[in-house]
Amino acid sequence: MKLKIWLTSAYVRGLVGQLVGTLLGIGFIEAIRGAMGLEPTGATFNLFGAIIAEPSFVFGAIVGVIGFLLAAGVFTDWLKWMVGKETPLHHGAPAGKPEWSRYLNVDVNHKVIGIQYGYTSILVLLVGGLFAILFRIELAQPGMQWLTNDQYNTLFSAHGIVMIASILLGVGAMSNYLVPLMIGASDMAFPRMNAFSYWVGVPSVVLILAGMAVGGWDTGWVGYAPLSLRAPLGVQLFLLGFWLNGFSSIASAINIIVTTVTMRAKGMSWFRMPIFVWAAVAASLIQFTATQTVGVALMMSIAERAIGLNFFSPVGGGNPILYQHLFWFYSHPVVYVFVLPGLGVISELLPVFTRKPLFGYKWIALSSLGIALVGFLVWAHHMFTSGMADALRVPFMISTMFVAVPTGVKFFSWVATMWEGKMSFETPMLFVLGAISVFLIGGISGPILGTIPTDLHLHDSYWVVGHFHATMFGGFVFPFFAALYYWYPKMTGRMYKESLGKLHFWLMTPGFWVMSFGQMSVGILGMRRRIADYDPLLGIERTHVLITLAALVIGWSVLIMVYNFISSARTQEVAARNPWRSRSPEWQIPSPAPEFNYDVPFEVVGDPYDYGLADAAYIQMTPAVSGD
């Protein structure tokens, strides 16, 4: 029974559908090519003796994704509409199947989808982390020990994009699970599109991983032209997987924005929303408006390789700098998509664990929008050494450093919240404190890259690697883990093991500090990014050993968390209804939350963070009104 449910799950059906679709797509173009007697073009792939040309391969990959979505059942309702069938939303487990099977199949409930996003994010995080560990071991010593240059380049490129996929999934997990609960909605505005947003991310990750098997690629996650135009076949699957992920981002962002605008509880004005919702909306605004540009850049690269259109190669009159502009116009703002929800979690949890109101609620809320706005005006700082016009470099230098202002507002408001707070240090709070310290490292290592004279030395060095790992860990990974521990009782109804949570924290935080400062230190001495091997004469050998050891410690600590979550779901005691004494609405209902969240709609009657004020209420459960 169990095995049968696994084997007939949407994941398995989808993967089979993807394989079949891919083969059909390849066969279709290859048949045309054969019929016309054309020679194969582009990179070729030897599939059991048959030589497959690059265009067939790309077409096959696209059809494969459609195959996945069809077989998994994501399109089923929409196809039924086309033939005029009624499709009432199905709630609960499929008939005759256990509750847990919902998580393996297409389900429209936002909490199920949020948890699906969550475990997929962790799984993908483990894969990306494994890649990092593999090449970190290689980097522990100068000289090539156990990887070839080719394998190294593919591993670091895949590490980048796989981690980004993981982060986007993690952001999806937090916003999908939390936003409807926090604003008092029964679900997202568009439940079917919500399911689509999640499920289209799965074949996209499959494509990226498959790219490693068909030659890999050596462009890094940025995929700069003209290198991407000469890279092995794997780069096509990377570009396509990345491109597909954009559908997920855009659809999910629209959903979050519409849900927040239209479905808030009675009395919940914008400045009475839980602060996390502000962060989710700001991040969604960026995803919704910036993703298209990178989609264009990726599709242009795919087309330039597969069908010979000429955009970026200077040989045919194209412009390689154009790619960088299009790419960073999305890829810089998207950094704030990664960190804003995490910073929202920090702001959300601090009042609960300090037992004080959030200091400067409006300033924190608006600083999220400020970061989102300024984030659109700074992309060219990734190109300070690219050879773009000198006159352009100065305005981008100034705008870049202005990001520090709204970010500073957040830091100062957080420490002001902690001041005189009655803090307790359960695992979620520890991760919040860790997040602030690590994001601080990321923040203070930024302006030195923003001023061009110092950037001329540090650009494309390991300082940059240290800087953005600190912003990603401080802005996403630590807060995400804090959120997982904090809402774990809400999701499962059980409490995680506190001792293991603390062990995780005390391994990961010092580990990360060592790794991050180590990376910055070797970078300033001359260690370049993305190199398989380095010159021992730079005097960086010992630090590299430390960085590798720290990376291993971080890796093990994450495995402890995974073990904690899996084992606690079975064995730990049932959690109290509101274990953190939070004022937030989602903690006023049973855990796990009922199918439609609030059996009775609530009304907002006060401020969300009035800790320390006797008898202050945030929400009031009102009796149900007759009718729907």
Place this chain on the structure above:
Amino acid sequence: MEGRYMGKNKHLIIVAVLIVLTTLALKFLVFGPMFQLPVRASAEGTLIDTMFQGHFWMISFLFALIMVIMLYAVVVFRRRPGDETEGPHVHGSTVLEIIWTVVPVVAVIGFGVWGTVTLGQLLEAKPNEMVIEVTGKQWQWSFSYPEQDVKSPQLYLPVNQPVVLQMTSQDVLHSFWVPEFRVKQDLVPGRTTTLRFTPTLAGDYKVRCAEICGLEHANMLADVRVVSETEFASWVEERSVAIQYADLTPEQRGDLWHGAEGDGGFGCNSCHSIDGSTGAGPTWLGLYGRQETLTDGSTITVDEEYIRNSILHPNDQIVSGFNRDVMPQNYEELFAAKQAEILASDGIEIDIIADLIAYIQTLEE
């Protein structure tokens, strides 16, 4: 009431003192040793390093500011066992929010002006600049000195002589970085980018390609020698001796063609080793007569015809384990031009591919 305010001031004074002490400790004891810049060998480095020190002070101060307040609050205000009371009901302070918005704005503008002025100085053209043309290609650097009419795979620079690099790439993006000079500039195919600096310290350094450029990116290095003016002059003289092609055997010429572009070759050596080590292309050691398996599964024996075809049409027959589109596909034109040039200058007709084949035949295992 008064006592409570005194208490508040006490906390603020302690925190302020701790912030100052921590800033100093971080700057001199932690970040100072942790963030060591390499040796400085250019005039530009002086300006840039001053700015680095300014940033290191800022980093020390900001880290101290947030961490001290945070850890102080954690230690001093933490909830004691059994204490179930809440914290003070403080919602915020508009004055404080305005202060910590405006002060960073001023700091940002200050650093912005500093950066702009410094950048202007770095970009300024200097009198008597020496022009050097830099070419990057996978995975080799070439330096050409138009005023001295010499080429070299190494970058020789007279000390204290301002130079301007005119750079371009033949294939993908590369980036010129000598950490000791502190400056960096990408090389972009299809356009010329410029980098100016003045080396000030004689010594040996390395150009390190800083933009991912494919398989051998890590190894795309070139020697930099900053030497005295007289040493530079004698080096130029040495490099200026024209090669007498007629005096060379085909095997010797093949050796020359295999070498770096800066040495008058075609840079085959950046991918094809002669010592058996693996590169982006098959090693030439023992190549002639070897059985190779191709990517389409067939096997061939390396002979003259195979080598000739692989040079002219590199994507035709790729040896298994290697990638297509790595080797340039314009050797036919390059060789024809070189052969015509030698015919004009030395009056002899040569076949570069035949030279290369003759050379490869000498590389027996």
